[in-house]
Amino acid sequence: MADVRIITANEAAALAAKLCKVQVVAAYPITPQTPVTEDLAAMIESGELKSEYLTVESEHSAMASVVAASQVGARVFTATSANGLLYMHEMLHWAAGSRVPVVTACVNRGVGAPWTILNDQQDSIAQRDTGWIQLYCRNSQEVLDTIIQAYRIAEQVLIPVMVCYDGFILSHTSYPVEVPPQDDVDRYLPPLDGNLGIIGGGYMNVNPLILSEPRLDPNSDLRPGYMDIRYRLHEDLRKALDAIGQADKEFEAIFGRGWGGLIWEYGMVDAEHVLVSMGSLASECTLAADELRSQGLRAGVIAVRAYRPFPDAALSRALRKAKTVTVFEKDVSYGYLGALATDLRSALFDAGLTPKVCSFVAGLGGRDVRPEQLTRTAADAILKQPALGWIDLKGIA
Amino acid sequence: MATRAARDLPTEEFILPGSRSCAACGLMLTYRHALKALDPGKTLVAVPASCMTVLHGVYPITPVKVTCINTPFAATAASASGLVAGLKAIKREDYTVVAFAGDGGTYDIGIQALSGALERGTNFMYVCYDNEGYMNTGTQRSSASPAAAVTSTTPILAKAQHKKDMIRIVEAHRIPYIATASPSFPLDLFDKVKTAKDIRGSRYLEVLAPCPPGWGFPNKDLIKMGKLTVECGIHVLYEIREGRLRLTSRSLVLAEKGRKKTIADYVKGQTRFKKISKDQIDALQQWTDQRWEEFLQRHNRG
Amino acid sequence: MADKIRETVMAISRPAPGEAGRTGDWRSYTPVIDHEKCTGKDSCLYCWLYCPDGVISREFPLEIDLEYCKGCGVCAEECPRKAITMVE
Ligand SMILES: Cc1ncc(C[n+]2csc(CCOP(=O)(O)OP(=O)(O)O)c2C)c(N)n1
Ligand code: SF4
Ligand code: SF4
Ligand code: SF4
Numbered sequence: 066m067a068d069v070r071i072i073t074a075n076e077a078a079a080l081a082a083k084l085c086k087v088q089v090v091a092a093y094p095i096t097p098q099t100p101v102t103e104d105l106a107a108m109i110e111s112g113e114l115k116s117e118y119l120t121v122e123s124e125h126s127a128m129a130s131v132v133a134a135s136q137v138g139a140r141v142f143t144a145t146s147a148n149g150l151l152y153m154h155e156m157l158h159w160a161a162g163s164r165v166p167v168v169t170a171c172v173n174r175g176v177g178a179p180w181t182i183l184n185d186q187q188d189s190i191a192q193r194d195t196g197w198i199q200l201y202c203r204n205s206q207e208v209l210d211t212i213i214q215a216y217r218i219a220e221q222v223l224i225p226v227m228v229c230y231d232g233f234i235l236s237h238t239s240y241p242v243e244v245p246p247q248d249d250v251d252r253y254l255p256p257l258d259g260n261l262g263i264i265g266g267g268y269m270n271v272n273p274l275i276l277s278e279p280r281l282d283p284n285s286d287l288r289p290g291y292m293d294i295r296y297r298l299h300e301d302l303r304k305a306l307d308a309i310g311q312a313d314k315e316f317e318a319i320f321g322r323g324w325g326g327l328i329w330e331y332g333m334v335d336a337e338h339v340l341v342s343m344g345s346l347a348s349e350c351t352l353a354a355d356e357l358r359s360q361g362l363r364a365g366v367i368a369v370r371a372y373r374p375f376p377d378a379a380l381s382r383a384l385r386k387a388k389t390v391t392v393f394e395k396d397v398s399y400g401y402l403g404a405l406a407t408d409l410r411s412a413l414f415d416a417g418l419t420p421k422v423c424s425f426v427a428g429l430g431g432r433d434v435r436p437e438q439l440t441r442t443a444a445d446a447i448l449k450q451p452a453l454g455w456i457d458l459k460g461i462a
Numbered sequence: 463m464a465t466r467a468a469r470d471l472p473t474e475e476f477i478l479p480g481s482r483s484c485a486a487c488g489l490m491l492t493y494r495h496a497l498k499a500l501d502p503g504k505t506l507v508a509v510p511a512s513c514m515t516v517l518h519g520v521y522p523i524t525p526v527k528v529t530c531i532n533t534p535f536a537a538t539a540a541s542a543s544g545l546v547a548g549l550k551a552i553k554r555e556d557y558t559v560v561a562f563a564g565d566g567g568t569y570d571i572g573i574q575a576l577s578g579a580l581e582r583g584t585n586f587m588y589v590c591y592d593n594e595g596y597m598n599t600g601t602q603r604s605s606a607s608p609a610a611a612v613t614s615t616t617p618i619l620a621k622a623q624h625k626k627d628m629i630r631i632v633e634a635h636r637i638p639y640i641a642t643a644s645p646s647f648p649l650d651l652f653d654k655v656k657t658a659k660d661i662r663g664s665r666y667l668e669v670l671a672p673c674p675p676g677w678g679f680p681n682k683d684l685i686k687m688g689k690l691t692v693e694c695g696i697h698v699l700y701e702i703r704e705g706r707l708r709l710t711s712r713s714l715v716l717a718e719k720g721r722k723k724t725i726a727d728y729v730k731g732q733t734r735f736k737k738i739s740k741d742q743i744d745a746l747q748q749w750t751d752q753r754w755e756e757f758l759q760r761h762n763r764g
Numbered sequence: 765m766a767d768k769i770r771e772t773v774m775a776i777s778r779p780a781p782g783e784a785g786r787t788g789d790w791r792s793y794t795p796v797i798d799h800e801k802c803t804g805k806d807s808c809l810y811c812w813l814y815c816p817d818g819v820i821s822r823e824f825p826l827e828i829d830l831e832y833c834k835g836c837g838v839c840a841e842e843c844p845r846k847a848i849t850m851v852e
Contacts, residue, residue: 088551091544117547122578126540129533129575133508133544136531139551141544155534164773223773263529264554268502270524270777272532274515280522283780288522294775301773468809475818479832480782483816486836490816519784524777648813682837682850685814 068244074205074235077242078144078170078228079104081212083114084250085168087142088257089134091119091127095149096182097232098172102144124149128156128169135165136271138262140216144170146232147188151176154192157225161196161298163272166219166257167226168212169197173344173395174232175430183431184232185395186344190372190404196298198226198305199372201343205230205240207324213245214312216254221312222305224298231345231395233431245320253319302374309371327376329368330383332358336365337388338447339420341380343369343405346393346427346434353439362447369405377412384418391423391446393439393456402426402453421446426455465649472498481525483517486681488671488688489591490517491645493526493562496589499655502528505558506549508542510572511535512564513598514591536571538563539579542586558659559586565606566596569628580635580664587658587665590628593673601676608696609749610742611734620737624749629668633702637664640702641710644670646688650699650711657701670697678733687731692716694723695754696746700761707760717758725750782832791835793850799825801847811839811848 072080079101082090090109092102108114117134121127124145131141145153150171160167171189175181189199198218202208208230215226230236263271278290289297310326317323331351333339338357340350347368357364367383369376384390390413392406401407406424413422423446428434438457446452465471476497483490493514507530509515515532518524533541542561549557563572568590576588595613596602603613605626612620632640639661643651651669658665672687674680679687691697692712699713709717725747729735738746804824812820819829820839828839840848 089544089547091547117551119543119547120582121540121543122574122581123540125536126543126575126578129537129540130544130547133531133533133541134548134551135544137506137545137548137552137554139548141548156537159534159537162775262548262552263506263531264549264552264557268524268527268529268779270518270526270530270532272775273518273521273524273777275521275775280520282522283778297773468813469822471813473822477818478779478781478783479817479819479829480784480786481817482784485816485834486838487816491814494816494818519777521775522777523780523783525779525781525783527779645816646814680837682841684816684836684838685842 068246069241070244071239072205072242073100073237073239074208074230075100075172075237076104077205077209078212079108080244081209082142083108084245084247085140085213085216085254086256087116088139089117089119089131089141090143091121091130092143093121093124093127093145093149095146097174097236098144098146098149098170101170101172124152125156128153128160131167132156132160132163132165135167136163136263138257138264140257141167143167144172146172147174147176150188150192154195157192157195157197160225164223164298165225166216166223168215168219169225169227170212171227171229172232172236173229181430184234185429185431186229187396187429189227189229190396192227193373193404196224196302197373198224198302198309200226200228200309200370201368201372202228202230202235203329203345203348203368205235205242206322208235209242209244210316210320210322210324213250213254214316217312218305218308220257222301222308224302224305229344234345249319253316306371306374306376325368325370327371327379328383329370330365332365333367333383335363337363337386338443339365339367339384339387339390340393340439340443341367341369341390341405341409342393343372344395346395349434349436350393350439352436353443356436356440357443360444362444364443372405375408375412377415380409380412381416381418384413384420387420389421389423389447391425391443393425393427395428397426423452425453427457432457465653471495471652474498476502476527478525478527481517482519483513484675486674486684488645488673488684489513489593491648491684492591492651492669492671493517495645495648495652496655497528499652500558500560500659504556505529505560506531506545508533508538508545508559508561510538510563510567511598512567513593514562514564516598535567537575538567538572539588540575542588543579543582543584546584546586561586561588563590564597565590565592565594566604569605569626577635580632580637580666583663585662585664587667589667589669591669591671593671593676595676597673597676609746610738612737613734632666635664636705637666638704639665642668642670642697642699644688644692644697644699646685647692647699647711654701676734679731683731690723690728693721694725694728695721695750696725696728698754698757700757706764707757709757709761717761721754786831787834788831791833793835793837793852794830795828795833795835795837795839795848796851797826797828798847798849801845802826808844810842810844814838814842
């Protein structure tokens with residue numbers, strides 16, 4: 066009998082970490098991530114989860130300590146939101162450069178100033194170029210499943226993974242979630258190979274100063290320069306596209322559920338007008354697509370699950386017959402468009418595809434996004450001139 | 463038992479020759495003897511951006527026979543906490559974790575992470591090698607620079623403030639072991655690192671490490687300069703265990719025989735004090751005397 | 765396996781002498797030991813103790829590794845028998 070519980074995405078995230086038998090947790094509370102840190106603390110204090118828990122004094126320290134624990138060879142977890150994630154920024158680069166399989170939950174929240182505790186995705190989008198894998202979830206079940214997959218991916222490609230889900234909309238809202246049996250998780254995710262750590266491999270100086278040009282090592286083998294070692298991260302991140310797809314396939318084989326790998330598609334078989342989004346907003350988009358279809362427009366939805374590495378090939382393939390592509394996203398690259406729209410346009414251009422691409426910024430700082438609005442905006446985008454902009458602005462003349 | 467002679471120190475060198483540090487570097491000498499007191503095969507070192515990074519060499523070679531992780535400037539004690547937690551998780555608590563940071567990485571940017579680690583009672587040793595400035599970036603002022611020192615960010619007026627009393631901040635965390643040391647008293651330094659190694663909980667060591675280019679004195683005078691820091695009383699050698707302070711080594715002798723060297727003697731041989739005025743010397747002397755009295759009182763109280 | 769992964773994707777240095785090259789090329793003063801003055805009998809080893817770079821042997825007759833001595837003059841300054849002189 067399946068173990069189905071009515072829980073929030075935060076509870077699902079903490080449960081996932083427990084199922085993955087994480088060995089070191091370090092976290093610092095911030096709304097809306099806080100319940101994750103509290104749940105894990107309770108699990109660890111009660112002995113339900115055998116793990117070290119570091120109640121660090123900041124997010125910078127949270128990430129610094131899980132990176133170091135991971136370097137020693139322990140499986141680690143942390144979670145944060147908004148300004149907490151921004152405070153980690155230096156360490157996010159350090160984690161990716163260190164090639165440690167750290168998994169972090171990012172409970173998406175808008176960033177100050179001014180303060181907001183409500184949801185958008187500016188926090189994780191602002192970390193786009195740190196070298197992390199970023200996966201966006203649409204619902205609580207996907208959060209639980211994706212965190213389990215994240216360890217599988219991270220430990221295979223040695224790149225940290227950020228699992229993103231929307232604050233409050235998912236983090237504090239209860240839905241039925243199937244909690245997989247521990248045995249199955251153990252089968253899917255074997256214990257971390259302790260040898261990946263720095264213990265017992267002889268004396269080493271990890272992440273030293275590096276030159277721009279290659280240099281001979283003590284055995285007279287030529288070692289790369291800074292740019293070369295950074296290219297390796299980039300190259301491995303590109304290769305991780307396969308690993309992300311594979312991890313989802315293998316997950317499906319064991320647990321009977323998959324999440325589309327890199328992108329999730331809805332009504333795409335014959336879609337001419339595609340709404341593209343990330344996270345819970347993509348679920349809203351399905352309601353809009355249904356409505357557009359009832360108005361005679363063949364609409365479909367793509368949820369970008371893997372934002373980094375960017376699934377350009379998968380998107381181009383899925384969008385090859387699209388006439389309009391309307392991107393709704395809860396972030397913006399200030400002074401230009403939404404980040405997802407920008408990346409998507411570039412991918413389509415490279416693939417020689419020329420649909421009309423419309424970019425809409427929506428729902429910043431918790432502003433409610435209603436399906437009718439998405440429907441109206443998308444219909445305008447499809448039927449009228451190319452469109453860009455911020456939807457549902459109020460109170461500014 | 464205190465180590466009495468050079469020949470009692472371990473023979474093995476853990477810093478291979480041909481390193482990148484300056485000639486006559488007080489940090490080098492400190493690290494050289496500290497590693498002898500540790501068991502490098504069973505030690506993990508965490509090092510932030512600093513002269514220590516440079517000492518540890520440019521990829522893919524290091525002169526140092528110890529496993530070291532480099533960490534961002536502010537993160538040293540947090541990284542060390544992670545090492546400690548990771549070792550516990552993988553059941554390798556036979557390793558000692560040692561953080562080794564400069565005064566900038568300790569007094570300034572790293573103080574938050576350090577306070578957090580100490581407050582949590584992290585089972586590690588933190589060594590601050592204090593060269594009284596941001597030397598790696600070219601001798602800028604830190605909160606550990608002494609008053610009246612010219613630095614590259616106090617180039618004209620010299621530093622107006624006294625050195626931060628970091629050890630008091632550390633002491634406020636009520637950790638089991640705190641000690642100060644000097645590379646000019648290597649046996650005392652060695653003993654303190656060895657003592658700290660075998661204590662559980664957070665241990666903090668602060669070593670005043672003279673820096674010839676940063677302070678402006680001739681290379682050959684490294685040892686003399688370090689001795690002078692202690693003899694004039696601006697640096698005091700002691701241990702604090704469970705709140706009890708005990709003077710050690712040369713400072714203990716001075717407590718019995720009295721101090722003869724003055725701040726005027728101390729500042730004379732250093733170009734960083736080239737602009738020091740009579741008033742500033744007096745102020746520094748007063749600051750030094752006041753602290754010395756406090757240490758004496760605490761020492762005598764036992 | 766683990767080692768191979770480590771060495772190919774991570775920046776990890778391994779220990780070796782001469783990381784920064786030989787000092788013989790730039791050193792302006794060189795320490796010379798007078799073995800008549802320092803015979804090894806009751807010798808103090810202060811030079812060994814205080815050499816920041818650890819390039820003085822601990823066995824007598826003392827030897828200085830001139831490939832890597834930085835010529836700082838600390839040993840000469842600290843020798844109580846004036847057995848070490850710095851020569852240009
Ligand atoms: C976040 C950050 N800010 C600034 C720097 C630049 N930086 C590198 S080392 C250093 C000074 C280090 O001073 P200290 O800790 O006293 O060590 P020292 O160089 O004197 O050995 C500075 C400012 C940095 N690496 N990271
Ligand atoms: S600048 Fe000072 S502390 Fe840094 S390596 Fe040179 S002598 Fe040592
Ligand atoms: S310091 Fe001088 S006397 Fe002492 S061992 Fe060295 S050379 Fe000999
Ligand atoms: S000159 Fe300096 S580096 Fe050379 S042996 Fe003497 S103390 Fe060591």
